[in-house]
Amino acid sequence: MSRDLCKKAGYTYTFLSDPKAEVIRRYDLLHPGAGVNGQDIARPAEFLLDSSGVIRWVNLTEDLRVRARPEQIIEEAKKLN
């Protein structure tokens, strides 16, 4: 189903699936019961990592409606050498 979505939307980036919310939990991003049918889902978050895997920028939005804009992430990515 994700594959169809990616194809339809034309996404070229890597799209991963975390059905048991394992990685979501590892990153402490779980939002229990917040899914449409009461499922545990992730709260939105964006991380910028450098080539050695160290986190250089994090966006844990305080409001679901306000997310990082692509321009912001690109600006931060430019600072990576």
Place this chain on the structure above:
Amino acid sequence: MNQRRWNWHLWAGFLLCLVAFASYFLVFARFPVTRDVPWVNFLLFGTGVAFLFVGLKRAFGQPQQYRGKIAGPILGTLSLLVVGSFCFVVFYQTRHLPASTGAPRVGQKAPEFVLPDTNNQPVSLSTLLSSPMSHTQTPPKGVVLVFYRGYW
């Protein structure tokens, strides 16, 4: 029966409040500039409430000329409910998020993981960091991890 005029301000005000509410979710939430702060919807709500105010003033201030002594308070109350619901959603519900104090911070190494991609192939974070993408020769300078809210 005397010919009292239809109090259209009451109905226009109520309708504007409904449009203000619905249009956020249907239209304005798609664009960050109108989603982050719902200023268009606040303007619509403000205008709707102003119309209702005029309508109520006419219904009770000039009852010989205008109708609406029953419709007015009902529409006014309903509109307040709509405004209240909107404020509840955009000021409270969307901020009701877990603290995520355990989330990795700047300067820490991002926890390793392996997850299936859309072709069910396992992809690890270390691979993403070290292998070149299909159109380049060198490994990437970085990786952006985006955790989406959602379930499908």
